[in-house]
Amino acid sequence: MLKSLHVEGTTLLHRLSVRTKLAVLFAASLAVFLTVDPFVLGGAVLLSALVFATVGVSFSQAVSRLAWPLVSIGLVAGATAFFETPVHGLVVLFRFATLILLAATVTASTEVGDFMEEITRLMMPFERLGLVNAADIGLALGLVLRFVPEIATRYESLREAHAARGLPVRPLKMLAPLIILTLKDADMIAMAIDARGLRRH
């Protein structure tokens, strides 16, 4: 149901560490604001498109992944061109297109598990400060992945129950029962977690 956006492969980008990739992405997000030359930024878009092409995302996948972000930057660039100058709009378009392509590259070349490990490591300093329990993040993520299919099934049975009684199926009517039924399980799940000693303090 929740299929990761990671694409299998053994390219150089797949082999780079998560930390390096995130650092490069962060550096790029600062670098694109250093210039206002549309030609330089246009070159950056081409370059990042080439990098994105190397990770092995098929054309149709690329379209479905990039369509929405590109439409949103298109709208923003259009508004900028309208309120400011057309060149300004183009600069905005190129800046964000570069970042979106690079970000999509990192997502496609990184496995969820590796990403989570890196995040847990990044959280360690905060754990030492007592602000967060790094292991809790993984536990919470696991719970979400475990319960999304179950809640979706519950929605289906609510829908069928409505249909069976001849009631019009209105998502609005199902919102409250769906939320109540789901959250009522919280005590049981919490008890099960504590009984198994999954959270150590």
Add this chain to the structure above:
Amino acid sequence: MSTRDLVLTALFTAIIIVLGIIPPITLAFVPVPITAQSMGVMLAGCIIGAKRGALAYLLLILMVAVGLPVLSGGRGGLAVLAGPTGGYIAGWVVGTFVTGLVAERIVRETQGGARQIAGFFLASIIGGIGVVYLMGTIWLAINTGMGFVAALSANAVFLPGDILKAGIAALAARAVLVGYPLLPQRS
């Protein structure tokens, strides 16, 4: 943080994801279908309160960042966060927190139904619309060099739909408060 709070947070994140999978809500008098997920900020704040609601959204954004297609329409990945609309996504977390904070202060279990619905509606407007628009617009204005007022006016298109969503979220939150109250109360 108690284990129960952790579980409630994770369950609500899961609910927000499912709201992005189910078919959009169509109302007889509105031409555009409403994605149930877009009410998540208001629902989370009004139902599980400020702290747990904001954490549920942090968890959702974490899932987006690591490349899971958890947003409506199967969107996800760092590309969603890197775009010019990133400010709105950060606004979800703060907006949920503010929605929860207002709801915790003005809605009481002892109040009548109409007052509770009005309280949730107000909380949703302040947090789910005010805070989210404000943060999204500031980010947009900084990143595009567009004037703040021009960027803010671009939000106007979404305002009627969002006010309607605040109404729906208020009704749902009140129904949950009656059936299974979870909102912490502050004086």
